[in-house]
Amino acid sequence: MSDHQSWENPGIAEVSGYEGSWRDRGLPEPRQAGRSWIELAGAAASAIAWPVFQNATSGPDAFTRIRADQADLILFGLVATLALPTVLLLLEIAAGLASRRSARLFHGVALGLLFGLVCAQAADGAGLDGPWPTLVWIASASTIALLWLKTEFVRTMAVIFGLALPVTLVSFWFVGPGAAVMAGEPSAGPGTRGTGGPPMVMLIFDEFPLAALENRQGRIDASLFPNFAALARQSDWYANARSAADETVGAVPAMLTGRQPDSSQTPPASHNYPDNLFTVLADAGYEVRAEEQVTDLCPHDICPDRGSRGSRLARIGRNGLEFGSLRPSAITDAIDRRLAPVATGSLRVQTEWSRLFREELEPRPGSFDMLHLLLPHVPWTMLPDGRSYENPYLDGVIISPGKGDGAWVGRRNQVDSSFQRFMLQARFIDDEIGRLIAKLKRRGVWKETMLVVVADHGASFAAGSSRRLLTEGNSGWILPVPLFVKAPGQVRGGAVERSFSTAGLAALILKELKIEGPETIPGEKEARIPTEGTVTALSTIHGVMELPESEVRARFDAAREYRNETFAGDNLFAIGGRPGLLGRPARRAGLRPLGISTEYPWPVAEVDTGAAGLPVYVSGVIPGGDCPDSMALAVNARITATTRPWLEDGTCRFAVVVNPDDLRDGLNRLSAYSVE
Numbered sequence: 001m002s003d004h005q006s007w008e009n010p011g012i013a014e015v016s017g018y019e020g021s022w023r024d025r026g027l028p029e030p031r032q033a034g035r036s037w038i039e040l041a042g043a044a045a046s047a048i049a050w051p052v053f054q055n056a057t058s059g060p061d062a063f064t065r066i067r068a069d070q071a072d073l074i075l076f077g078l079v080a081t082l083a084l085p086t087v088l089l090l091l092e093i094a095a096g097l098a099s100r101r102s103a104r105l106f107h108g109v110a111l112g113l114l115f116g117l118v119c120a121q122a123a124d125g126a127g128l129d130g131p132w133p134t135l136v137w138i139a140s141a142s143t144i145a146l147l148w149l150k151t152e153f154v155r156t157m158a159v160i161f162g163l164a165l166p167v168t169l170v171s172f173w174f175v176g177p178g179a180a181v182m183a184g185e186p187s188a189g190p191g192t193r194g195t196g197g198p199p200m201v202m203l204i205f206d207e208f209p210l211a212a213l214e215n216r217q218g219r220i221d222a223s224l225f226p227n228f229a230a231l232a233r234q235s236d237w238y239a240n241a242r243s244a245a246d247e248t249v250g251a252v253p254a255m256l257t258g259r260q261p262d263s264s265q266t267p268p269a270s271h272n273y274p275d276n277l278f279t280v281l282a283d284a285g286y287e288v289r290a291e292e293q294v295t296d297l298c299p300h301d302i303c304p305d306r307g308s309r310g311s312r313l314a315r316i317g318r319n320g321l322e323f324g325s326l327r328p329s330a331i332t333d334a335i336d337r338r339l340a341p342v343a344t345g346s347l348r349v350q351t352e353w354s355r356l357f358r359e360e361l362e363p364r365p366g367s368f369d370m371l372h373l374l375l376p377h378v379p380w381t382m383l384p385d386g387r388s389y390e391n392p393y394l395d396g397v398i399i400s401p402g403k404g405d406g407a408w409v410g411r412r413n414q415v416d417s418s419f420q421r422f423m424l425q426a427r428f429i430d431d432e433i434g435r436l437i438a439k440l441k442r443r444g445v446w447k448e449t450m451l452v453v454v455a456d457h458g459a460s461f462a463a464g465s466s467r468r469l470l471t472e473g474n475s476g477w478i479l480p481v482p483l484f485v486k487a488p489g490q491v492r493g494g495a496v497e498r499s500f501s502t503a504g505l506a507a508l509i510l511k512e513l514k515i516e517g518p519e520t521i522p523g524e525k526e527a528r529i530p531t532e533g534t535v536t537a538l539s540t541i542h543g544v545m546e547l548p549e550s551e552v553r554a555r556f557d558a559a560r561e562y563r564n565e566t567f568a569g570d571n572l573f574a575i576g577g578r579p580g581l582l583g584r585p586a587r588r589a590g591l592r593p594l595g596i597s598t599e600y601p602w603p604v605a606e607v608d609t610g611a612a613g614l615p616v617y618v619s620g621v622i623p624g625g626d627c628p629d630s631m632a633l634a635v636n637a638r639i640t641a642t643t644r645p646w647l648e649d650g651t652c653r654f655a656v657v658v659n660p661d662d663l664r665d666g667l668n669r670l671s672a673y674s675v676e
Contacts, residue, residue, distance in 0.1 A: 196366020
């Protein structure tokens with residue numbers, strides 16, 4: 001009997017391949033080693049690379065947020081698909097040095113574990129939880145390993161599954177968000193045809209409904225937002241501006257290219273939008289400095305990425321691991337911890353983005369500076385002075401297929417608690433506007449600078465509606481957005497009453513700068529919306545929608561009234577009404593004490609008023625069946641906030657941010673009162 005036939009299982013020799021002089025040295029024959037690698041690569045691609053790639057590309061902005069380039073995707077794809085099977089093959093060869101049986105067993109177990117992981121992921125997807133996915137993994141891994149060792153059919157199928165490697169790579173590189181990156185970028189053009197023009201500064205805010213700014217008279221609320229009110233007096237305030245889409249991936253490209261989006265799945269990359277404000281101004285001689293946090297419309301030869309390649313690769317890896325069902329979790333968690341310091345090296349909190357943009361701003365003739373700031377976008381954790389506090393991410397919001405991503409399912413009182421946090425964060429934006437304008441005036445360039453302040457889309461705070469995704473019912477919250485355009489040389493302005501789509505913003509800017517844009521950027525007049533006309537906007541859940549402008553105005557009026565009812569008296573800490581109570585000693589207010597059970601760190605909190613974070617978010621329950629219409633909270637026996645409780649599953653709950661000015665260093669005591 002030959003040496004091959006002395007093995008327990010016929011055919012295994014051909015798989016593990018220890019033959020001739022290679023076998024004598026304890027090494028596999030090269031052809032058979034290649035087969036082993038193909039089998040391992042196919043299994044690893046199916047079990048590891050595929051779910052990582054799927055998670056890393058979940059969303060049209062997956063790579064534009066990172067500003068990834070072709071080299072990033074090529075490197076990540078190769079490492080994710082080739083590294084593990086290569087390491088496993090080397091371990092198999094090392095096992096073969098001990099015995100052929102050890103190599104054979106290692107190979108079968110490795111394939112079993114990888115293909116078993118695919119089965120476990122399928123169990124996760126089917127809704128099995130607890131120990132079941134792990135049990136499925138163990139059972140399927142054992143079965144597959146045994147079948148590979150015993151049957152030629154399974155060994156043949158393992159080779160065929162090697163095709164998963166090229167399929168996975170091609171899908172990652174050339175399908176979905178990766179396609180826009182691999183297609184390359186348009187050239188910046190000669191960049192010398194013009195000599196620039198007046199300095200220009202552009203700020204794009206995120207999730208900012210116009211209704212939050214206006215008082216009942218339809219003017220900017222100067223009490224809560226003095227800097228926006230001042231800007232409205234010195235610029236053209238488009239009081240009826242309408243967003244072109246309900247998500248950044250459609251809204252920002254629309255305002256920078258003039259192209260009304262027709263799909264929310266188009267990656268917001270320069271390859272898909274080659275003619276945009278950045279390329280046109282660069283071609284006109286402008287020096288462009290753009291800080292995009294979601295889109296990647298400015299070609300990299302115009303706006304070089306400040307981050308490192310290692311940071312971008314680490315961010316792709318973390319995105320790929322975040323939502324996967326890879327096992328064992330201890331290993332993936334360890335990898336994530338290793339990637340985190342590298343990935344976060346180029347990330348900043350939004351306050352830091354804003355501060356650095358303002359400090360580095362040096363407007364001069366021929367300069368164009370743009371910042372897309374992800375504020376007052378969730379999470380709402382910021383006080384007007386920039387300090388932070390901890391609170392639930394989106395209290396009262398759940399994912400509801402019937403109402404879209406992020407539907408308000410709580411009662412109005414619960415939604416108002418979140419609305420308060422949003423408004424406090426919006427106040428920070430107002431202060432940032434004031435600081436920016438003050439710097440332009442200090443440098444003596446305010447008059448000649450063109451300043452554009454706009455929001456990409458709004459957000460709804462109406463109970464029962466989708467918070468973010470456009471529907472007919474919430475159009476008054478989502479579509480009307482702040483838009484201020486201060487032209488070069490302009491010192492006085494006012495409200496522009498005509499309705500205007502933000503898809504016309506690029507053309508409007510070029511018109512004010514006296515720059516002729518390409519034919520692909522429609523004229524500013526085309527973005528004007530007649531009072532009896534229709535508003536065209538992209539909804540993530542309904543596609544392109546056409547809504548009567550009169551209906552949008554009516555729904556906006558209702559949203560503005562909602563805002564002014566919630567914050568009566570222009571006080572953000574009196575969402576329960578009775579703003580006159582704030583600041584009064586509790587014992588003199590004539591209110592009935594209320595027993596409450598609070599969540600950490602109240603009812604007695606240790607406070608450092610000089611810290612960057614303060615314990616101003618107070619939440620809890622009112623036990624005993626007592627659920628008043630309104631309640632007041634006092635810090636150190638002085639009324640600091642009012643709020644309205646709500647019933648949730650039979651429990652009376654409350655949540656409110658108290659005034660940070662009422663805190664003192666050391667111990668602070670909280671008390672509650674019923675407001676009849």
